[in-house]
Amino acid sequence: MRPVGWTLMTLLSHWRRHPIQAVTLVVGLALATALWSGVQALNQEARRSYADATGLLAGPQTPTLMRPDGQPFSQDLYVALRRAGWQVSPILDGPLDIRGRRVRLIGVDPVTLAGMSSGPAAGAESAYARPFLTPPWRTLAAPETLEELGLEIGGTPALDNGRTLPPVATLADLPPGTLMVDIGVAQRLLGAEGLVSRLLVGPRAPLGRPSLQEVVGDRLKMTQPEPETDVARLTDSFHLNLTAFGLLSFAVGLFIVHSAIGLAFEQRRPAMRTMRAAGVSLRTLTAALLLELLSLALAAGLIGMVLGYAVAAALLPDVAATLRGLYGATVSGELTLSGRWWLSGMAMTLAGAGIAAAGSLMKLRRLPVLDPARPQAWLAAWTRHQPRRLVLALALFAAAALLLIFGRGLLSGFAVIGGVLLGGALALPVILSHVLEAGERMATSPLAKWMWADSRQQLSGLSLALMALLLALAANIGVGSMVGGFRLTFTDWLDERLAADVYVRADTPGQAMAIEAFLARRPEVTAVLPGQSAQSRLAGLPVGVEGFTADPMYRTTWHLFSGGAEAWDEVRTGHAALVNEQLANRLHLRPGDTILLPTPAGDWRLTVAGTYADYGNPLGELRVDLGAFRARWPGVARTDYALRLPPEDTPALITALRREFGLAEGQVMDQSSIKTLSRRIFERTFTVTAALNTLTLGVAGVALLMSLLTLATLRLPQVAPLWAMGVMRRRLALMDLAKTLALAALTAVLAIPLGVMIAWCLVAVVNVQAFGWRLPLHLFPLQWLQLFVLAIITALLASILPATALWRRPPAELVKVFSDER
Amino acid sequence: MLTVRDLHKSYAGPQGPVAVLNGVDMELREGETLALTGESGSGKSTLLHLVAGLDRADRGQIIVAGTPLLSLSDAGRAAVRRRDVGLVFQQFNLIPSLTVADNLAFQARIGGRHDPAWQEELIARLGLDGLLGRYPEQLSGGQQQRVAIGRALAMRPSLLLADEPTGNLDEATGDAVMDLALDLVARTGCAFLMVTHSTRLADRLHRHLHLSGGRLR
Numbered sequence A: 001m002r003p004v005g006w007t008l009m010t011l012l013s014h015w016r017r018h019p020i021q022a023v024t025l026v027v028g029l030a031l032a033t034a035l036w037s038g039v040q041a042l043n044q045e046a047r048r049s050y051a052d053a054t055g056l057l058a059g060p061q062t063p064t065l066m067r068p069d070g071q072p073f074s075q076d077l078y079v080a081l082r083r084a085g086w087q088v089s090p091i092l093d094g095p096l097d098i099r100g101r102r103v104r105l106i107g108v109d110p111v112t113l114a115g116m117s118s119g120p121a122a123g124a125e126s127a128y129a130r131p132f133l134t135p136p137w138r139t140l141a142a143p144e145t146l147e148e149l150g151l152e153i154g155g156t157p158a159l160d161n162g163r164t165l166p167p168v169a170t171l172a173d174l175p176p177g178t179l180m181v182d183i184g185v186a187q188r189l190l191g192a193e194g195l196v197s198r199l200l201v202g203p204r205a206p207l208g209r210p211s212l213q214e215v216v217g218d219r220l221k222m223t224q225p226e227p228e229t230d231v232a233r234l235t236d237s238f239h240l241n242l243t244a245f246g247l248l249s250f251a252v253g254l255f256i257v258h259s260a261i262g263l264a265f266e267q268r269r270p271a272m273r274t275m276r277a278a279g280v281s282l283r284t285l286t287a288a289l290l291l292e293l294l295s296l297a298l299a300a301g302l303i304g305m306v307l308g309y310a311v312a313a314a315l316l317p318d319v320a321a322t323l324r325g326l327y328g329a330t331v332s333g334e335l336t337l338s339g340r341w342w343l344s345g346m347a348m349t350l351a352g353a354g355i356a357a358a359g360s361l362m363k364l365r366r367l368p369v370l371d372p373a374r375p376q377a378w379l380a381a382w383t384r385h386q387p388r389r390l391v392l393a394l395a396l397f398a399a400a401a402l403l404l405i406f407g408r409g410l411l412s413g414f415a416v417i418g419g420v421l422l423g424g425a426l427a428l429p430v431i432l433s434h435v436l437e438a439g440e441r442m443a444t445s446p447l448a449k450w451m452w453a454d455s456r457q458q459l460s461g462l463s464l465a466l467m468a469l470l471l472a473l474a475a476n477i478g479v480g481s482m483v484g485g486f487r488l489t490f491t492d493w494l495d496e497r498l499a500a501d502v503y504v505r506a507d508t509p510g511q512a513m514a515i516e517a518f519l520a521r522r523p524e525v526t527a528v529l530p531g532q533s534a535q536s537r538l539a540g541l542p543v544g545v546e547g548f549t550a551d552p553m554y555r556t557t558w559h560l561f562s563g564g565a566e567a568w569d570e571v572r573t574g575h576a577a578l579v580n581e582q583l584a585n586r587l588h589l590r591p592g593d594t595i596l597l598p599t600p601a602g603d604w605r606l607t608v609a610g611t612y613a614d615y616g617n618p619l620g621e622l623r624v625d626l627g628a629f630r631a632r633w634p635g636v637a638r639t640d641y642a643l644r645l646p647p648e649d650t651p652a653l654i655t656a657l658r659r660e661f662g663l664a665e666g667q668v669m670d671q672s673s674i675k676t677l678s679r680r681i682f683e684r685t686f687t688v689t690a691a692l693n694t695l696t697l698g699v700a701g702v703a704l705l706m707s708l709l710t711l712a713t714l715r716l717p718q719v720a721p722l723w724a725m726g727v728m729r730r731r732l733a734l735m736d737l738a739k740t741l742a743l744a745a746l747t748a749v750l751a752i753p754l755g756v757m758i759a760w761c762l763v764a765v766v767n768v769q770a771f772g773w774r775l776p777l778h779l780f781p782l783q784w785l786q787l788f789v790l791a792i793i794t795a796l797l798a799s800i801l802p803a804t805a806l807w808r809r810p811p812a813e814l815v816k817v818f819s820d821e822r
Numbered sequence B: 001m002l003t004v005r006d007l008h009k010s011y012a013g014p015q016g017p018v019a020v021l022n023g024v025d026m027e028l029r030e031g032e033t034l035a036l037t038g039e040s041g042s043g044k045s046t047l048l049h050l051v052a053g054l055d056r057a058d059r060g061q062i063i064v065a066g067t068p069l070l071s072l073s074d075a076g077r078a079a080v081r082r083r084d085v086g087l088v089f090q091q092f093n094l095i096p097s098l099t100v101a102d103n104l105a106f107q108a109r110i111g112g113r114h115d116p117a118w119q120e121e122l123i124a125r126l127g128l129d130g131l132l133g134r135y136p137e138q139l140s141g142g143q144q145q146r147v148a149i150g151r152a153l154a155m156r157p158s159l160l161l162a163d164e165p166t167g168n169l170d171e172a173t174g175d176a177v178m179d180l181a182l183d184l185v186a187r188t189g190c191a192f193l194m195v196t197h198s199t200r201l202a203d204r205l206h207r208h209l210h211l212s213g214g215r216l217r
Helices: A003-017 A019-054 A075-083 A122-126 A129-133 A143-149 A183-189 A212-216 A230-277 A282-327 A339-365 A377-384 A386-406 A410-442 A446-497 A509-520 A552-557 A566-572 A581-587 A626-632 A647-661 A671-685 A687-714 A716-724 A729-770 A781-807 A811-816 B044-052 B074-084 B100-110 B116-126 B141-154 B171-188
Strands: A064-066 A088-098 A101-108 A139-141 A168-170 A178-182 A198-201 A221-223 A502-505 A527-538 A541-548 A560-562 A576-580 A594-597 A604-612 A620-625 A640-644 A668-670 B002-013 B016-028 B033-038 B059-064 B085-088 B159-163 B191-195 B207-212
Touching: A003 A019, A003 A230, A003 A282, A003 B100, A019 A230, A019 A282, A019 A339, A019 A687, A075 A088, A075 A198, A075 A212, A088 A183, A101 A143, A101 A183, A139 A143, A143 A168, A178 A183, A230 A282, A230 A339, A230 A410, A230 A446, A230 A687, A282 A339, A282 A687, A282 B074, A386 A410, A410 A446, A410 A729, A446 A671, A446 A687, A446 A716, A446 A729, A446 A781, A502 A647, A502 A671, A509 A527, A509 A640, A509 A647, A527 A594, A527 A626, A541 A626, A560 A581, A566 A576, A566 A604, A566 A620, A576 A581, A576 A594, A581 A604, A581 A620, A604 A620, A620 A626, A647 A668, A668 A671, A687 A729, A687 A781, A716 A729, A716 A811, A729 A781, B002 B044, B016 B044, B033 B044, B044 B059, B044 B159, B044 B191, B074 B085, B085 B141, B100 B116, B100 B141, B116 B141, B116 B171, B141 B159, B141 B171, B159 B171, B171 B191
Parallel strands: A101 A178, A139 A168, A541 A620, A576 A604, B033 B191, B033 B207, B085 B159, B159 B191
Antiparallel strands: A064 A198, A064 A221, A088 A101, A088 A198, A139 A178, A502 A640, A502 A668, A527 A541, A527 A640, A560 A604, A576 A620, A594 A604, B002 B016, B002 B059
16 A cells, blocks of 8 residues: 555544544534535426426527517417418417416417427427327326326316316426416417417528518517526525525534544644654645545535435425415426536535635644644634634624625625624634633632633634534524514515405406406495406516506505505506515616506506515516506406405305306405415425524534534543542533533524624615515514523533533543543 | 764744754764763754754755755655654654554555564564554553554664653663663664663663764764
């Protein structure tokens, strides 16, 4: 074996002799990798689902022809283009409710799609061509969609609107939550006879083909594929949030790794000196250390990736529910892990191990062969570098403040939080040291004085673990305050927004007319407020347009952020709109500003009358007068109604509507049911964040446990003299326990102001950038108390094992401290 | 086996450089044993470290087994140590995570000169038979120093350097360890340079030099 091999074996023998340190290192790195790679698996799965949905019909790079306002158009335009030599294929898609679940129905024409499709839809014209095109036709869906909807192959399930689907078959590559049928079938099922949503444009362009303008004029416009879909762009902030929390957990894990590597380096410093004296060159020693780090990181990385898969699998249902509830994005319920995920996860592990070990490796470069053995040097260095760390902490706080003032964008928001967290963590040992020093000065009994002094001495060894605990607690307080504040605001907002007593959605315009007539005959209904909606685009992003009647009810219940009572009157003129907060923030709109909204009847010049809160909606939205809306979108069916009636009459009316029109449960709902549903969606939205926070706290607990176990042996020289002087081991153990609890308690107290700062950053900076809405800052002292108790319990669990070990330590081991031959 | 010519070494002090070695000349032949004595701070250990290639001289010449050290890089000097130089320290400096058996074989292995038969003989001569599976912390000081001597001799060095090898041991144990060391040095035929405070021990070696004022007398 070469010198590097023997040197590596010798280095590795350290871990055999110090298994707790080895476990600390591996556990720390594995946990860090697990949380990071788990989050990445979730993000990757979601993005894969978005990409599948985009590339469904003809691959992601196919241009499309659409109406400028995005509305369906007559298939006559399609026929005209085909006759003119354009290679186009028609698509019709829209929402469909089946067994209470909303899915996306896509109608395609397999014949014209042939030759221009590289997406999963290609399967429609190959494996299923004949049954797909001829009666009784066929419905294609991914197996998981069938499972989710409880459909059986060959079955012809009934839709919520009473119609039935053609026999169901599977096509594995279709994205989840999507059904595919022949376009003729889709037109019938969606009630859009003779209409298509868009045309896919194939690559063939025969010579002499007339231009688009010549065939369809301005009625259709070509849309080139964009690198990102709307859903991908809208959900970016959500994924960035997840990534940020994954990164926080990763950083907390690295604290453990850094601590373990630093300690191991210092403990092996004499051995390294001996190796150097025996002829191991610096280059060989460095190479062996790198190899050692690599092998440990690979082992920990593999464990971490497996754990990460488990984390992702556990969190995926909640992430999918959040994305569906918040963004309407459908994400597959099954994890598909790519080679890239494995590689990037392992690369992150290696990079993390490298970062955690960088300091030790740098020290090795400067390690003099004749350096005297200093097993406590690492601890001493911590104390020596305290002023430097305080300066760095202040610099980080200052950088965060500057970013707060001058920074823009979500990344800048997270950088502020990162600066505050890291600054707080670096300042922690300095603050704790001063508090303990003050305690020492105030103590009167010699044992109490020793306890304070010893806590301060122990601080250097526990600093990294306490910093990790501080980060985890502060993040918990910050996120907890944000979620709690959001919950309060959201509840108030729901009360404000859902002022009507019953909400009805008809299947077809015909049914809507019948419902209106029915309601007119019901004396208990005091107001019928119809609503209509359409989609348009502003500044390249989709926006929702809601036509509504500015009923006096809204004036009293609906609180506008900006724009006074006259805003409602301005909307009624048909020349003004209320815009939601996220749209106002994105386009920097204020009352009095004007916008040009593309509509089927041409651009609509609207003045911003006011802004309103619209929590949970990722899209920009405008609310306009219903009459003016109908004039611009004459083709949009009127199917939605808000009803006012005495609460005691509500159940009877709902029963009557369902009986009379066969409306499904989701089509007619009272106010309280909608509120309950909304709150349920809301709670799931933050389940993932809460889970990541709890896991991070768990990682911090592990860091504390590992540090205490490692320090237990190192601290014998401090403890043994007291034992020799007559202090019982039991008392020493209890004092050790008390010291750790005191340090954890102090850390938890310091985490509160830091957590409040994080909460403020989240509600005032990150949320505004990520979602477009700003929330008031709410503080929850009871939650702080809970976290304080949790920190104490974590510290108690972490310190009970080392304290018990000290209690039961045989006197022979304590005596060894006084022996020269040790 | 060892030639030292006009060796100079100084360290940075608060008031400027402090000369420790001021033109040292020394010669040590194969099989010869030499004791180096001197006051504390006279530069004995510095000279030993320079000869071992652990530190760099300001100027002069050191030739170990025909190889001039001063022109060599760190890796080159490490190679000379692996091949030719055995080192024994006052603090024993065993590797705590390795067993006695692995500590004994360590330098021989990294130098590619591991000889199981010779190691067996060393173990027998040093009386380490029952201790091979133990770790350094489970040994007494005398036992640790015997392992350190065994490690230094396991690769059959051309030059054995010892810095106060009995400084941490009581007189009887020190004498016993010294007997073993000299016996093994005679057995291997290597040159032996020992730094010591003890004139009693120094008198047991072939030659005795005293370092004072940065020069040998």
